[in-house]
Amino acid sequence: MNLGGLYAYGLGVQKNFVEAYAWFNSATAQGNTRSTRIKDLAKKQLDPASFAEAQALSETYYKKYVMPFQK
Numbered sequence: 001m002n003l004g005g006l007y008a009y010g011l012g013v014q015k016n017f018v019e020a021y022a023w024f025n026s027a028t029a030q031g032n033t034r035s036t037r038i039k040d041l042a043k044k045q046l047d048p049a050s051f052a053e054a055q056a057l058s059e060t061y062y063k064k065y066v067m068p069f070q071k
Contacts (some may be wrong), residue, residue: 002024008042018046018054019054022060025055026065030051042054
């Protein structure tokens with residue numbers, strides 16, 4: 001299970017759909033097609049303000065944890 005799943009289901013962390021969406025969106029941006037469906041389910045749990053927060057957080061995670069390792 002990836003970080004998005006841990007946050008979506010509250011496994012070892014407090015359930016948080018903003019975090020779940022951010023991690024699933026980052027995985028989707030890297031080509032993980034399995035994350036797309038779950039990301040969409042997490043999005044349904046978010047109001048517009050929370051969705052905007054999740055989008056911004058996803059961008060931060062992508063820049064911090066993905067971009068440095070891309071060639």
